[in-house]
Amino acid sequence: MAVVSTGATDAVVRDDRRLSPWRGVVRQYDYWWTVYKRTWKSSIITSFASPLLYVLAMGVLLGGFVHSPPSRLEGATSYLAFIVPGLVAAQAMQTAVLETTYPVMGALKWHKSFYAQLASPLEARDLANAMLAFTLFRVASTSAVYLVVMAPFGVFASWWGPVLAFPVTLLTGMAFAVWTFAFSAFIRSEASFGLIFRLGLIPLFLFSGSFFPISNLGPVLEAVAKVTPLWHGVNLTRMLCLDHVDGSLALVNVGVLVAVLVVGWRVATRTLERRLAQ
Amino acid sequence: MPDLTSDAMISARGLRKSFDDKSGATVEAVKGIDIEVRRGEAFGFLGPNGAGKSSTMRMIAAVSPVTAGELRILGMDPAEHGPAIRSRLGVCPQEDTLDNELNVFDNLYIYGRYFGIPKREVRERADELLEFVQLGEKRDAKVESLSGGMKRRLTIARSLINRPEILLLDEPTTGLDPQARHVLWDRLFRLKQQGVTLVITTHYMDEAEQLCDRLVVMDRGVIAAEGSPLELIRAHSTREVAELRFPVGDHDATAEKVSDLGERVEVLPDRLLVYSENGEHVLEQVHARGLTPIATLVRRSTLEDVFLRLTGRTLVD
Incomplete structure (x- = not known):
């Protein structure tokens, strides 16, 4: 047995088989915790403050000019009550996308931490899972803060609505995270992120029903909006928060988000495996 | 199952690696090589850039799939037992992959955790290894502030955190000044004395002569000659x-x-x-x-x- 220097115990830890997906992620806990400790301060503004600024500017100040009956606001009694669920779902998407674009590129290209990690018993699958788990944690913390802060303003029709909406925002965020992860693991240059942000994120953010009912788009664009995953997330979050749940529509929303998540997860893992094998 | 009957730490028969480059053309990086690395020796791959050394190393590191031929590391097939093999290897890559924003100690600590080593044990090992690579005083320094030679030594310390049986070193002293090279060579000699099998790629002939018991000369994906430095010089010059x-x-x-x-x-x-x-x-x-x-x-x-x-x-x- 080769033993390097003496002092600490000579115990040798060996893996004789693949790690389970769970252990693969747990072993990276210390790494991600350290990453979080050094980045949480700078992420406070983007993850907590700016969503609330949106609520203030769009919901309260701009919303003050909007006087529509609940029938035209998908059942919301005010524009603020209409826009908050939309913004919560949209920020889940944005947080998820931010955590799976530059961080993935960095781990592959700039600080190459994926390559360093791959020299251990961890596999590409484990690296993807851990980064996605961290993304889930980030989405969960921003969504939770959002929902808790908005609760006293009377925008939720029931207490259980936002409680059920919370996992929906996680599902919405992760349905995007897996696909942006796959995209980031595929592209060679960070210049390609412009595509995601300009052609994906911003149009989705503006036209997927966060700010206005998509019935205002006209029949063709409304049909297009209904295909986007964000609309499914926004719609389900809003139905729950406003206590206007259409059971069959809710099932479709969940089904679409889960399908997008499961397929995307697989694509993300495969893409990273291929990239790291090169 | 691991084959424990063989004393070869690494053996390759007709090992090949090809991949598609950016333009889609197939590059044959390794064109059928046979090697055998024995326990406790320092084995070298000597050749110019592009000879296929790094491609070979990545296959031995069980991170790059074998295109054709047979490869056994510690008696195991990397396609089947990648994680098991990697838990017993140390890898010091050509480019530093340290985390620049973490301090020196945390780089080792976090890395040890990937191997499932208990927290207390990793801390003890990390401090011990920092002494071994003469970076004890830099324990709490940011990696960014280290010189090239120190970073390379830290990478070597990191690659030893799991007490590997084989240490793979890809161009370990490229880019270092002469003094830093000698410090590093000295540490590698000590590792070899402790029984660690070293596998080194280099395009420096003096490094190969200093460090390697046995080496293969690689050129354009094939092995041009094999032997100890002295044997090779006697046979070919x-x-x-x-x-x-x-x-x-x-x-x-x-x-x-x-x-x-x-x-x-x-x-x-x-x-x-x-x-x-x-x-x-x-x-x-x-x-x-x-x-x-x-x-x-x-x-x-x-x-x-x-x-x-x-x-x-x-x-x-």
Whole structure:
């Protein structure tokens, strides 16, 4: 047995088989915790403050000019009550996308931490899972803060609505995270992120029903909006928060988000495996 | 299942690696090599950039799938037992992959956790290894503030955190100054004494001569020769070399005039190399023929000469 220097115990830890997906992620806990400790301060503004600024500017100040009956606001009694669920779902998407674009590129290209990690018993699958788990944690913390802060303003029709909406925002965020992860693991240059942000994120953010009912788009664009995953997330979050749940529509929303998540997860893992094998 | 009957730490038969480059053309990086690395030895891959050394190393590190042929590391097939193999390997990559934003100690600590080593044990090992690579005083420094040599030593410390049986070093001293290289070589000697099997790629012949018990000379994806540094020099070169520098442009013409003075003459852009058992004797005869080189040097043959002989090219362009 080769033993390097003496002092600490000579115990040798060996893996004789693949790690389970769970252990693969747990072993990276210390790494991600350290990453979080050094980045949480700078992420406070983007993850907590700016969503609330949106609520203030769009919901309260701009919303003050909007006087529509609940029938035209998908059942919301005010524009603020209409826009908050939309913004919560949209920020889940944005947080998820931010955590799976530059961080993935960095781990592959700039600080190459994926390559360093791959020299251990961890596999590409484990690296993807851990980064996605961290993304889930980030989405969960921003969504939770959002929902808790908005609760006293009377925008939720029931207490259980936002409680059920919370996992929906996680599902919405992760349905995007897996696909942006796959995209980031595929592209060679960070210049390609412009595509995601300009052609994906911003149009989705503006036209997927966060700010206005998509019935205002006209029949063709409304049909297009209904295909986007964000609309499914926004719609389900809003139905729950406003206590206007259409059971069959809710099932479709969940089904679409889960399908997008499961397929995307697989694509993300495969893409990273291929990239790291090169 | 792991094959424990074989004493070979690494064995490869007809090992190949090809991949598609950016334009879609297939690159054959490794074109069928046979190697066997034994327990406790320092084994080298010597060759110029692009010889296929790094591709071979990545296959041995069980991160790059084998295209064809057979590869066994610690008796196991990397396609089947990648994680098990990697838990027993240490890898020091060519490019530093340290986390620049973490301090020195945390780089080791976090890495040890990937191997499932308990927290207390990793902390003890990390401090111990920092002493071993002479970075104890830098324990709490940010990696960014370290010199190139220190970063490389930290990478080596990191690669030892799991007490590996085989340590893979890809171009360990490229880019380091001479003093930093010697410090690093010294540490590698100590590891070898402790029984760690070393596998080293290098394009520096002096590094190969210093560190390797046995090596293969690689060129364009194939093995051109194999043996100990001394065996290779004996088999493929003469004892001494006389280097003759003439005015620029005269080398080809002059080579003909001295071609009978040694076993062989190599013409390089800036000098002639005359291979002979007695270099001083060659110089005397050169002067006796009325030739007046600008500068002369008599030296022992090195692996550089072996490489030149085998491939017709120099190692470092």
